[in-house]
Amino acid sequence: MTKKQINKALNSLTNSIINxxxxxxxxxxxxxxxxxxxKDVVKSYNxxxxxxxxxxxxxxQCKELCKNGNKCTVxxxxxxxxxxxxSKSEREEYRLIKEAKIQTK
Structure with a gap:
């Protein structure tokens, strides 16, 4: 059975149990x-x-602060x-470093 068929069977089984x-x-x-x-709680079961x-x-994580004052979590x-x-200069420098890494592989 494929994953799609298994999920379909499990969903139908879950629906019958809920009913x-x-x-x-x-x-x-x-x-x-x-x-x-x-009934509402049972029907809304995720x-x-x-x-x-x-x-x-x-x-x-990034060590800078966002505009709203929270710590950046990216x-x-x-x-x-x-x-x-x-900054724009840092982005250009980063691009060049990334390109150099890709070319050396």
């Missing part, structure tokens, strides 16, 4: 408001995992600063 849970909630002897709130952004270690690339905080 079974909703049917069992209907059979419970509780108030309608409580049933609806429980079936897919959300991808969290990569964590950049402090020693690899990865540093040259002299401890990121591309956004470089």
């Amino acid at each position: 079974d849970i909703i049917e069992k909630i209907d059979d419970l002897e509780i108030s309608d408001d409580e049933k609806e709130s429980i 079936k897919t995992k959300t991808r969290s952004p990569p964590k950049i270690p402090l020693e690899k 990865p540093k690339c040259y002299n401890g600063i990121c591309w956004a905080h470089m």
Whole structure:
């Protein structure tokens, strides 16, 4: 089976389990408001995992401050600063260094 087929099968299995849970909630002897709130929670169950952004270690982050005063959390690339905080001359110097590295490989 391919990954796509496996994910499709897992999604259909998850949907059937959720539908079974909703049917069992209907059979419970509780108030309608409580049933609806429980159903909403079950229906809104997130079936897919959300991808969290990569964590950049402090020693690899830019050391400059942003315009709003917060510390820049972008990865540093040259002299401890990121591309956004470089001056034009630093950017040109960085480009030349990168080109030299690529040509030597």
